[in-house]
Amino acid sequence: MAEKNAETQDHLQAEKTYLNLGPSHPAMHGTLRLFCELDGETIVKAEPEFGYLHRGFEKHCENSTYTQCIPYTDRLNYISAMMNNVGFCKAVEELLDIEIPEQAKVIRVIVCEINRIIDHLVCTSTNILDMGALTNFWYYFNVREKFYNIIEKLCGARLTTAYTRIGGITKPLYLGFEEEVKDCIRDLLKAIDDVEGLISHNRIFLKRTVGIGKISAEDAISYGFTGPCLRACGVNLDLRKDQPYYDYDQYDWEVVLAENGDTYDRVIVRFYEMRESAKIILQAMKRIDRQASVMTSDRRVALPPKKEVYTNIESLMNHFKLIYEGIRPPVGEVYSATEAANGELGFFIVSDGTGTPYRVKCRPPCFPIYQAYAPMCEGGLIGDAVAILGGLNIIAGELDR
Amino acid sequence: MLTMSLKIIIPFVLILQILPIFIWMERKGASYIQDRRGPNRANIFGIRLGGLVHTLPDVIKLIFKEDIIPTRANRFIYTIAPFISMAVACMTFAVIPWAAPLALEKGSFALQALEMNVGILYIFAIASIGVYGVMLAGWGSNNKYSLLGGLRASSQMISYELTLSLSIVGVLILSGSLELGAIVESQSSNLFSWNFIRQPLGCLLFIVAAVAETNRTPFDLPEAEAELVAGYHTEYSSLKFALFYMAEYVNMIVASALMATLFFGGWQVPFLTTDLLREHAGIIIHYSLLGMGAMALLGSIPLFLYKSRVHYGDARDTETKKLSVILFIVGIALLAWRAASGELFFEGLAAQIAAAALQVGIFIGKILFFCWFFVWVRWTLPRFRYDQLMQLGWKAMLPLALLNLFVTAGVYLLL
Numbered sequence: 001m002a003e004k005n006a007e008t009q010d011h012l013q014a015e016k017t018y019l020n021l022g023p024s025h026p027a028m029h030g031t032l033r034l035f036c037e038l039d040g041e042t043i044v045k046a047e048p049e050f051g052y053l054h055r056g057f058e059k060h061c062e063n064s065t066y067t068q069c070i071p072y073t074d075r076l077n078y079i080s081a082m083m084n085n086v087g088f089c090k091a092v093e094e095l096l097d098i099e100i101p102e103q104a105k106v107i108r109v110i111v112c113e114i115n116r117i118i119d120h121l122v123c124t125s126t127n128i129l130d131m132g133a134l135t136n137f138w139y140y141f142n143v144r145e146k147f148y149n150i151i152e153k154l155c156g157a158r159l160t161t162a163y164t165r166i167g168g169i170t171k172p173l174y175l176g177f178e179e180e181v182k183d184c185i186r187d188l189l190k191a192i193d194d195v196e197g198l199i200s201h202n203r204i205f206l207k208r209t210v211g212i213g214k215i216s217a218e219d220a221i222s223y224g225f226t227g228p229c230l231r232a233c234g235v236n237l238d239l240r241k242d243q244p245y246y247d248y249d250q251y252d253w254e255v256v257l258a259e260n261g262d263t264y265d266r267v268i269v270r271f272y273e274m275r276e277s278a279k280i281i282l283q284a285m286k287r288i289d290r291q292a293s294v295m296t297s298d299r300r301v302a303l304p305p306k307k308e309v310y311t312n313i314e315s316l317m318n319h320f321k322l323i324y325e326g327i328r329p330p331v332g333e334v335y336s337a338t339e340a341a342n343g344e345l346g347f348f349i350v351s352d353g354t355g356t357p358y359r360v361k362c363r364p365p366c367f368p369i370y371q372a373y374a375p376m377c378e379g380g381l382i383g384d385a386v387a388i389l390g391g392l393n394i395i396a397g398e399l400d401r
Numbered sequence: 402m403l404t405m406s407l408k409i410i411i412p413f414v415l416i417l418q419i420l421p422i423f424i425w426m427e428r429k430g431a432s433y434i435q436d437r438r439g440p441n442r443a444n445i446f447g448i449r450l451g452g453l454v455h456t457l458p459d460v461i462k463l464i465f466k467e468d469i470i471p472t473r474a475n476r477f478i479y480t481i482a483p484f485i486s487m488a489v490a491c492m493t494f495a496v497i498p499w500a501a502p503l504a505l506e507k508g509s510f511a512l513q514a515l516e517m518n519v520g521i522l523y524i525f526a527i528a529s530i531g532v533y534g535v536m537l538a539g540w541g542s543n544n545k546y547s548l549l550g551g552l553r554a555s556s557q558m559i560s561y562e563l564t565l566s567l568s569i570v571g572v573l574i575l576s577g578s579l580e581l582g583a584i585v586e587s588q589s590s591n592l593f594s595w596n597f598i599r600q601p602l603g604c605l606l607f608i609v610a611a612v613a614e615t616n617r618t619p620f621d622l623p624e625a626e627a628e629l630v631a632g633y634h635t636e637y638s639s640l641k642f643a644l645f646y647m648a649e650y651v652n653m654i655v656a657s658a659l660m661a662t663l664f665f666g667g668w669q670v671p672f673l674t675t676d677l678l679r680e681h682a683g684i685i686i687h688y689s690l691l692g693m694g695a696m697a698l699l700g701s702i703p704l705f706l707y708k709s710r711v712h713y714g715d716a717r718d719t720e721t722k723k724l725s726v727i728l729f730i731v732g733i734a735l736l737a738w739r740a741a742s743g744e745l746f747f748e749g750l751a752a753q754i755a756a757a758a759l760q761v762g763i764f765i766g767k768i769l770f771f772c773w774f775f776v777w778v779r780w781t782l783p784r785f786r787y788d789q790l791m792q793l794g795w796k797a798m799l800p801l802a803l804l805n806l807f808v809t810a811g812v813y814l815l816l
Contacts, residue, residue, distance in 0.1 A: 019545050026630060041549065041787050130628075132618050132784025138435035198781070204619055205783050382549070382628050383786040 016044065019382075023052045027130050027386040030396025032370075034377070034385060041381045046374040050399050057401040061360040065326025066092050066166055069360065074160040076364060077398040079122050080115035082151070083340040085164040090245065091336035091347035092166045095329045098301060103292040104168040105246040109284045111154070111163060112246075112338075113277040114181070117188065118147050119341030119393070120228075120270040120277075127267060127390030128199060131208050131383075136195045143191045146184045150177070166327055167302050168295035178285050185278045192271055200268065209264035213376040213388035220261060224368030227343025229392060232269045233261035239339035251283045263391040301327050326355030342366050342393055364398040409514045412494050419654055419765065420647060421456040423772045427650075428452065430776045447716025448723060460643070468639040471543055478541030483637065483644035486534030490651035492527050496520035497658050498582040499764055500668045500757035501675040503750070511582060512757060520581040521573065524659065525566050528614070532558045534648065535616075535623060535633050542636040550632025553787060554616060554623035560794040561613040561620075567802035568606035571809035572596050572663050585667030592671045597664040602805045604664040606798055608774075611656040613794070615649065618779040622787055657771030658764075665767055668760035675756060682755035683745035694735030701728035 017038040022028035031052035037045040057076065061069045073084040086108050093100060100108075125140035148158045153174055155163040163170055199205045215225075217233040230237055238255045240248040256272040258265035295302050299318055308315035329351040337346035343365030352358040369392050377385040425440075429452050432439025440452035448454065470479060495515040502509040517523050532555050539551015573579060575596065576587035588595045597604040613620035624632035634645045661667055670678060678685070705725035712718060747755045785793070 017545065019549075027628060041553075128783065132621065133782065134431075135435050135780045138437060142436055199783065202783065204785055204789075207789050208783060208786055381787055383622075383784075386628050 021382070021385065027389065029126060029389070029394065030399075032389070032394060032396055032399075034373075034389075036377070036382075036385070038382075041383075043377050043380055043382065043385055046377045046385070048370060048374050050370065050396070053396040053400040055401065058360050058362060061357055063356060065355050066329070066357065067326060069357070070164065070166075071160065071162040074162055075397055076362065076401060077119070077340065077342065077345075077395045078159050079395060080119035080341045081159055081161045082111045082115045082163050083119075083338065083345065085162060086112055087336070087338040087340060087345045088347050089164045089166050090338055091334055091349050092327070092329065093301075094336045095332060095334040095349055095351055096166070096298075096300060096327070098167055098296055098298050100168050100296050101293050102287075103172070103289060104294045104296075106284050106287045107169050107173060107294060108164065109246050109248065109251075110181075110281055111151075113281045113284070114147055114151070116277045116341045117274050118144055120274050121147075121188075123341075123390070123393040124195075124267050124270050127263075127387070127393075128195070128205075130386045130390045131205065133199065133205070136198055139191045139194050143184065143188045146187060150180050150184065153177075153180075165295065165301075167298060168293075172290060172294050173288060175290075178288065181281060181285065185281065188274065188278060192274060196271060206264065208383070208387055209267065209391075210262060211260070212263045212380065212384050213266075213391060214260065214262040215372060215376065216261060219372070223372045225343065225372070226368070227339070227341070227365050228256075228269045228273060229266055229369055230343065231256060232258045232265035234259040239337055239344060243337070245338065248280075251280050253277075253279050253283075263387055266391040328353060328355050337363070340365055342395070342398070343369070362401055364395075364401065366392070366394045366399050370394050370399055409495070412497070412499065412514050413491060415499075415765075416491065416494055416651055416654055419768065419772075420650055421453070422769070423650055423654060424456050424459075425451075425453045426769070426773060427776045427779075428455070430773065431780050434777075434780045444717050444720070446723075447718070447720045449717065449720060450724075463643040463646075464640060466639040466642075468641065469636070471636050474543045474636065475541040478537045479636075480641070482534050482538035482541055483641045483648070484534075485537065486531060486648035487644045487651070489527055489531040489534060490648040490655060493524050493655045494651075494658070496523050496581055497655075497662055498585055498667060500760035501586075502582065503753045503757065505750070512761075513582065516582070517580065519579045521569065521579045521584075524655075525562065529559075529562060531648075531652070534645075538637070538645070539633040542633075544636050546629045546631075547633050547635045550623045550629045550635070553629075554633055557616070557620065557622060557790060557794075558614060560791060561610045561798075564606055564794060564798040564802045565610040565614055567799070567806055568603045568610060569663055570806045571600045571603040574806075574809055574813050575599060581662055581667070585662055585669060588666045588669060590666070590669045590672055590674045590677075592666070595664065595666040595669075600664065600805070600809065602801065603809070604660075606802050606805065607664065608660060610798065611660060612775065612778060613790070615652045615656050615775070617649075617653065617775055619782040619785050620790060621779075621784060622790060653772060653775050654768060657768045657775070660771045661764060661767035667767075668764040670760060670763045675760075678756035678759060679747075679752045682752045682759070683747045685759065686747075686755055687739060687745045690735055691739045694732045694739065697728045697732030698736065699732075701725040701732060704728065 019036050019038050020033065021036060022033035023031040028034065033049040033052065035047040035049060036043045055075065057072050060072055064072070070085055070088060073088045074081040076084045121140040121144045125137040129137040151161060152158050154177075155161045155170065215223075215233060217230075217235050220230050220233045221235065225233070226237065234257055236255055236257055239245075241255055253276045256269050256276060258269050301322075303309075303322055304315035304318050309319045310316075331351060331353040333348070333350040335346055335348045337344045339345075344363065345365055346363035348359075348361040348363070349357050350359040373389065373392060373394070376388050380388070429439045440455035441449060443449065443452075443455040443458045445454055445457075470476060496513060496517050498511060498513040500512045502511040504510075515523070535554040535558070536551045539547045539549075539554065542548075572584060576584045578584060578587070584596075592598075616623050622632075623629075624634065629635070634642055637645060702725075704721050707721050709718070709721070
């Protein structure tokens with residue numbers, strides 16, 4: 001492409017145009033900005049910029065108790081908020097060395113996979129939408145809406161869930177949860193089939209995505225790719241398999257791999273991951289036991305039952321201290337990672353023994369991925385830049401924190 | 402003078418009548434393709450007609466919006482661009498024949514605004530001016546997205562115009578005329594001698610090129626919302642935007658009319674020649690009116706009994722009842738009128754006009770079918786990339802159109 005440009009420039013003295021894609025632009029999901037140097041429609045040089053959605057998540061956490069941090073994590077990847085809740089709580093639990101009850105693990109697996117499905121639905125549908133196919137978007141968003149209804153019933157909110165607590169889950173599953181989820185999964189599988197039928201053999205779609213935004217496995221690893229974008233390059237890395245947490249290894253599912261690492265593979269990998277997630281959910285739902293507790297009984301993190309608070313001074317003090325001072329982990333530091341929808345979501349927490357964390361560092365999966373965006377776009381057209389961005393699934397809330 | 406001005410006004414009014422139906426078809430069709438409801442709120446005394454009424458508030462809204470002209474835009478170019486687009490779109494309709502010419506004592510009276518022996522050239526000539534509207538809009542807005550949109554539009558429209566015009570040369574050879582009326586005549590009322598059978602490749606190329614020419618998905622690059630915000634009309638608002646919007650739809654109606662005229666027999670009613678129609682015009686109209694009356698009567702009963710699951714708490718709740726009463730009255734009136742007067746017999750001019758009315762109806766039906774085709778394609782396919790679009794235009798469609806031309810010419814010479 002570069003040689004071609006040089007050739008044309010010998011004949012025509014063309015001026016370069018500078019175009020600002022974003023921060024407010026229909027295809028820049030959230031508030032991303034790509035400043036590009038254009039030669040005609042070809043992007044010669046691109047300079048991605050971020051920070052338009054910076055809210056100081058990490059600094060906020062330093063002034064809040066550990067429990068108060070949980071709602072802040074909702075706003076990281078707002079498309080799959082529960083996975084952030086789970087990731088943060090898991091880190092704090094590791095810091096405290098607490099084992100959460102079996103039921104809480106099962107519920108966390110279920111909600112995580114539901115959120116992974118929602119995230120992939122949004123990502124793939126908006127990616128295809130950016131290439132002009134609106135119908136697929138609606139097929140997916142109808143299913144997403146149903147899943148959100150379930151989440152709303154679970155915790156009262158659709159996006160800002162704050163569903164987990166350190167040591168467990170806020171409340172057990174409601175009655176009839178399983179039937180609704182099964183119904184949704186039926187719709188989901190049908191929607192995936194529909195959309196796959198519409199696009200996976202569509203010549204226009206193949207032309208727009210195959211070989212576009214290609215990245216080799218080595219480059220992807222050196223940039224720090226994780227999640228579906230890395231698996232699309234053929235690297236078998238999934239924390240659910242490699243560092244199993246919450247008994248992910250006991251479920252029957254497979255890591256989805258592609259080989260080319262282009263936009264098409266990233267879309268298709270997500271399609272198949274949704275099917276695998278559906279498999280995990282169906283297996284996990286068999287383990288639901290409504291009699292079992294979903295919150296640990298460890299008094300360092302769990303509030304004592306109300307009956308004891310009103311009748312017994314130790315419990316009253318315990319309650320007061322937990323609310324007033326917060327959970328107090330021992331001095332130390334921890335890095336804990338979970339496999340979020342976009343890749344490895346890590347939290348690094350330093351505790352100085354007080355009720356508020358000394359430092360919280362979040363490793364969002366799309367931060368390293370976004371580094372590779374500019375080199376991927378360069379040499380392509382504006383249409384390519386938009387298609388690539390959708391496939392990478394950059395969430396501004398998580399990127400800027 | 403009066404007939405002349407009527408000839409000009411009637412087609413224009415007809416397009417403007419098809420326009421809201423088309424917009425309704427687009428919105429409602431899109432929503433049913435996409436598993437959603439589409440417009441169903443706007444109503445007049447509770448009557449919504451499945452969202453058809455919605456176009457009215459849309460227009461009122463657009464009229465009352467603030468008309469913004471960007472400070473650093475070129476005011477003259479910026480203002481004139483939408484008018485060029487709309488005027489050009491409407492002018493093309495002048496040469497399209499709506500029905501078989503009436504045979505009067507003084508000579509034949511063509512049912513088209515402008516009888517031209519180079520009708521098809523006129524259409525392409527006028528359509529080329531349409532590029533200016535889009536290009537000037539892109540240039541005059543002083544916005545990089547608009548400029549890119551304008552650039553894309555002009556290169557795309559110019560490239561695809563070649564294919565568009567070459568793809569119909571086969572048709573011109575077969576009919577031996579540039580006049581649209583003669584092209585329709587030459588296809589005759591026999592469905593199997595229509596040009597889409599005789600010229601399948603030309604027909605396909607023409608349809609694809611027409612979609613590209615009207616800037617619709619998969620060729621909607623000039624206004625690709627994900628890439629260029631809204632392309633050439635990013636900066637437009639209020640009526641100026643409405644003009645672009647309407648021009649886009651009028652262009653599609655024109656393209657549909659051309660598809661119908663050139664390849665699908667125009668106003669020809671399948672297997673019913675004009676003479677046959679004129680002979681039996683009375684009977685056909687009599688029984689179709691009777692049928693309509695019976696259908697209205699039968700339709701009003703389930704409509705009256707229909708119970709909606711939704712309760713709005715306003716006039717919309719009684720919509721089906723009101724409609725069923727209207728339908729019932731219309732049905733009874735039609736049946737009574739037809740039964741009372743007996744079979745119709747038309748003679749002379751009356752028969753001709755009755756036949757022409759049927760032909761116009763068929764033609765509008767064909768136009769609406771192709772309009773639906775546009776909608777269908779739009780909501781199924783993703784969008785091309787700019788360079789792929791150009792490659793398709795120059796490297797695939799143009800050679801194919803030339804091939805089609807040479808093969809047609811060769812076969813025609815041999816026969």
